[in-house]
Amino acid sequence: MHKTALLLAVLLPAGASALAAQTEYYARLGAVGASDLLRDFIVQEITVRQSVAPMLALGGSLPIGSAGYRAGLEATLASGGFHSKEGGAETDLGTLRTATAMLDVEGPILREFRWRLGLGGIKYWPSDDEGIFLEGGPLRFLAGAGLDYRHPVLQKWDLLAGLRYDFHRFTTDQLDRRGFGQTQGVSRVSLSVGLSRSAR
């Protein structure tokens, strides 16, 4: 019993230390744009869309096997305006924040380029619980893919540029309550640059 405990006491910190040494962390800043959140028709067509918004992305990854694949977690936060458009007239509907969290896998393509695929969720946080968000912002399932470019700039640091595409189906409790059926497919594209602490 004492031997087992002693072995664990020696191996666990060593394992954690090895894991920490292989973990990569990164932070990127950029912008995200999205397709229409909603298409409605009252007398004439009404669309609701988020403006292009500044975005912060944070993430980390661990190696899977020895072929250059990694698994990780990436979270983003974006905050910007959203507006409706009806007959050419735009109405400012306030501020809309979105947060995403995605579990992803990545692998090498060639040289400094890597692909990325992920699944996760997106949460909408409107500044005011009004209009389509009268009953709060939804949490929706999210799927995404991306392309990373890494270029070493220091011994342990890489310049990291990320191009991301993700997709989710949008609706809100208030839209359900007012009789909307199905959901709206929303595509988002982001471009961001930052630094990654490499596991080299």
Next chain:
Amino acid sequence: MTRIPRWPAVGLALALGACSDIAPPVRNDLYEWRLIVPNATSTALDSLSFQWPHDRLPVRIWAEDAAGLPGYVAGGIAAWRPAFLYDEFDATLVGDSAAADVIVRASSPPGPALSRVRLHAVAPECDGATDLDISDDHTQLRLPVRVYVNPGFTPDAAALDRCMALTTTHELGHALGIFRHSPETTDLMYSDPTVEAPTERDLGTAEILYHVKPNLVPVNGER
């Protein structure tokens, strides 16, 4: 028998699902909200439609501090809010009646000579009225809109509370632009309402009227 591969069908279904849009509701369950009045210069009728312009939002409502009226008005504003998905209308309580677009008093309305158009709501425990001062040429609504919610004498406090709440919400429905009564007895905008909140038909009517071009514009009148 040849087995049909399922994956292409699943992939096609997913692709079609990804492309489909949200389905808006069919908005045809509504009633006439326009005020229909004889034209001043001919035998024709004018259908008057009004909405608060976006640059005047939020509509400033002053409520007399009597009979719990500020609370009923706040409840009435909240009750109409679900009608508006795209920031078409909003209202807020203000403390200065001189700066208000809508004035709500806990009393009977003055004599009929003082009002151009009066819309009534009657319930056993209380009654309400909304006075609209419309110009002779039927192009302007002179502000403020004046709303009266008059508590009756009843020993049943719960019934009075319910009546004040639904009557205030009904009158605010007139103040936001529903200038007629619903023909349906189950709607809040029926002339003798019994339900406590706007129905889907009430909300749908309020929503539609904010997407139809109005022919009355608000102007500041005498206070």
